[in-house]
Amino acid sequence: MASRPFAFASGALLVLYPVLVYLGLRYLGVGSLAVALIVLFSLRLAASRGHGGFRPSRMQLAAASGIGIALALVSLLQRRADAMLYYPVLVNAGLLTAFAWSLARPPTVIERLARLKDGELSAAAVAYTRRVTVAWVVFFACNGTIAFVTARWTSIETWTFYNGAASYGLIGIMIGGEWLVRRSVQRRAQN
Secondary structure: OOOHHHHHHHHHHOOOOHHHHHHHHHHHHHHHHHHHHHHHHHEEEEEEHHHOOOOOHHHHHHHHHHHHHHHHHHHHHHOOOHHHHHHHHHHHHHHHHHHHHHHHOOOOOHHHHHHHHHHHOHHHEEEEEEEHHHHHHHHHHHHHHHHHHHHHOOOOOHHHHHHHHHHHHHHHHHHHHHHHHHHHHHHHHOO
């Protein structure tokens, strides 16, 4: 059984994946980096099991870990880092799929998150959460496309900068922008 601090630490390390890949390629080489990533993703996979088997969020972590292991194995076997660079693409594709699926099969991801915080939601709030979910679908499609372009056609430095810094900045802008819009919508609804 993995402890919460371990699960948090392994999750934090995976957020740093692009920087770890860049530094690993620079100082360890493809083979050692691939083995290190396989170990890291395997530990994350073990942490996702928890005590009671897989829950949906744990299944998503397990799938992301499995993808990371598979990409690292391909890179290890090919002795080339190319496959490892597609991890951000596949993470965005997974998030895009989850958010888009929730549009087809409500409640949406954003509605579920809003209900955790606010409980009951008005019809207007549900409609708003649907629009926010659509915005995230568009974001993940664009972000995944840029991640693909950086993996396929740019230098490792550009890939690292976009996937390890710029994309997180864009996520922060999305979250901050949505928060500002939500406050404005809530103020208008109260008047």
